[in-house]
Amino acid sequence: MGAGEEAMSATANPAKRADARRNEKALLDAAASVFVTDGVDAPVRRIAAEAGVGMGTIYRHFPTRADLVVAVYRHQVEACAEAGPALLATATSPFAAMGQWVSLFVDFLVTKHGLAAAMRDDPDGFAALHALFLDRLVPVLADILSAARDAAEVTADVTAYQLLRAIGDICAGAERVDPEYDARLTVRLLLEGCRR
Amino acid sequence: MGAGEEAMSATANPAKRADARRNEKALLDAAASVFVTDGVDAPVRRIAAEAGVGMGTIYRHFPTRADLVVAVYRHQVEACAEAGPALLATATSPFAAMGQWVSLFVDFLVTKHGLAAAMRDDPDGFAALHALFLDRLVPVLADILSAARDAAEVTADVTAYQLLRAIGDICAGAERVDPEYDARLTVRLLLEGCRR
DNA sequence: CGAATATACGGAGCAGTGTTCCGATTGGCA
DNA sequence: TGCCAATCGGAACACTGCTCCGTATATTCG
Numbered sequence: 480m481g482a483g484e485e486a487m488s489a490t491a492n493p494a495k496r497a498d499a500r501r502n503e504k505a506l507l508d509a510a511a512s513v514f515v516t517d518g519v520d521a522p523v524r525r526i527a528a529e530a531g532v533g534m535g536t537i538y539r540h541f542p543t544r545a546d547l548v549v550a551v552y553r554h555q556v557e558a559c560a561e562a563g564p565a566l567l568a569t570a571t572s573p574f575a576a577m578g579q580w581v582s583l584f585v586d587f588l589v590t591k592h593g594l595a596a597a598m599r600d601d602p603d604g605f606a607a608l609h610a611l612f613l614d615r616l617v618p619v620l621a622d623i624l625s626a627a628r629d630a631a632e633v634t635a636d637v638t639a640y641q642l643l644r645a646i647g648d649i650c651a652g653a654e655r656v657d658p659e660y661d662a663r664l665t666v667r668l669l670l671e672g673c674r675r
Numbered sequence: 676m677g678a679g680e681e682a683m684s685a686t687a688n689p690a691k692r693a694d695a696r697r698n699e700k701a702l703l704d705a706a707a708s709v710f711v712t713d714g715v716d717a718p719v720r721r722i723a724a725e726a727g728v729g730m731g732t733i734y735r736h737f738p739t740r741a742d743l744v745v746a747v748y749r750h751q752v753e754a755c756a757e758a759g760p761a762l763l764a765t766a767t768s769p770f771a772a773m774g775q776w777v778s779l780f781v782d783f784l785v786t787k788h789g790l791a792a793a794m795r796d797d798p799d800g801f802a803a804l805h806a807l808f809l810d811r812l813v814p815v816l817a818d819i820l821s822a823a824r825d826a827a828e829v830t831a832d833v834t835a836y837q838l839l840r841a842i843g844d845i846c847a848g849a850e851r852v853d854p855e856y857d858a859r860l861t862v863r864l865l866l867e868g869c870r871r
Numbered sequence: 872c873g874a875a876t877a878t879a880c881g882g883a884g885c886a887g888t889g890t891t892c893c894g895a896t897t898g899g900c901a
Numbered sequence: 902t903g904c905c906a907a908t909c910g911g912a913a914c915a916c917t918g919c920t921c922c923g924t925a926t927a928t929t930c931g
Binding site: 638674 | 798860
């Protein structure tokens with residue numbers, strides 16, 4: 480998978496020129512800021528303007544929008560992944576750990592306007608982000624799931640990928656606010672369905 | 676709710692001029708055809724071209740894309756709604772009826788490229804379609820759900836709307852083909868979670 | 872310190888959307 | 902038949918994502 484190197488090329492690199500590094504930083508800050516207010520689908524021009532750079536600059540540093548998104552959210556995904564083993568060790572049961580970890584994942588998704596939806600709608604463009612999720616999050620959930628299965632708390636024949644993506648889709652649909660609808664309840668019912 | 680009248684204005688109306696009625700029919704046929712191949716997000720120009728009319732004509736008959744979509748799919752939604760009571764009467768149990776009806780609904784959604792996703796992504800634009808679902812489908816599922824509850828087959832505290840929307844979101848996410856992911860399995864797990 | 876060179880920058884420009892607007896056309900009626 | 906209002910067609914505008922290349926500048930070397 481080249482996804483790792485791709486995104487890596489957009490991180491701090493001492494071999495670059497000083498202004499290039501400066502602009503990259505400015506773009507990351509601007510993108511993070513704009514993503515919060517306008518969502519990850521914000522116009523490229525707006526991000527460039529916010530960073531005070533031209534169109535060419537943004538595309539040179541981040542050839543695709545996904546590269547920018549990955550760079551902005553990478554450490555948060557990392558934190559979510561690292562929380563998995565810890566929860567498994569401290570929770571009262573593997574199923575409880577699963578519930579807590581999933582809750583963490585849902586938190587991450589719902590606070591990023593349109594992230595889940597964008598990934599769903601443009602899987603090719605966001606292949607790098609998709610790969611990041613697959614590489615870091617699926618194994619974590621797989622471990623928890625397997626522990627829950629060993630404890631006979633989960634019997635449903637479902638894979639970690641299937642579960643993670645289902646949760647992603649549910650959150651993608653819940654990014655629009657609606658007091659009548661509660662994505663967390665849906666996710667809870669889904670987990671309950673796995674328990675059986 | 677003005678949604679009903681809105682969409683109604685786009686159905687056959689004998690008071691219109693002959694060419695207007697002819698063009699409306701041509702647009703409906705063209706849209707139905709294009710939706711199948713290009714999805715409900717197909718460019719407006721393409722639909723107009725397929726129908727052999729100009730841009731102005733399509734916007735006069737169907738001010739919003741949702742009006743066109745509603746007109747095209749209205750009878751299919753109707754059929755899905757009417758199947759509810761029948762299933763409830765013939766199925767071995769209310770929960771079984773729920774499973775069968777939901778399967779019908781999933782069938783409807785997954786065969787319309789991007790329908791669920793479009794509704795999810797542009798809830799305001801597709802308000803008329805949303806209203807159609809609320810008016811026709813939610814009550815049907817509510818009846819089945821209440822029957823299942825009476826039979827003590829469902830104990831989860833979930834509304835028909837919540838359930839219907841969750842299924843819609845899951846299908847919206849599954850419209851992209853992926854052999855690893857099975858939306859129907861997710862939906863089955865969700866229903867299982869309601870059973871408890 | 873002052874060129875020379877590779878690196879990076881900026882934004883005009885292209886292509887593809889949705890949507891509006893108004894002059895041209897045509898159906899239906901007197 | 903002739904007229905008028907209803908209807909049509911598509912040019913035009915605003916907004917996207919993305920590319921391309923002349924210009925500017927950081928870095929290096931003499």
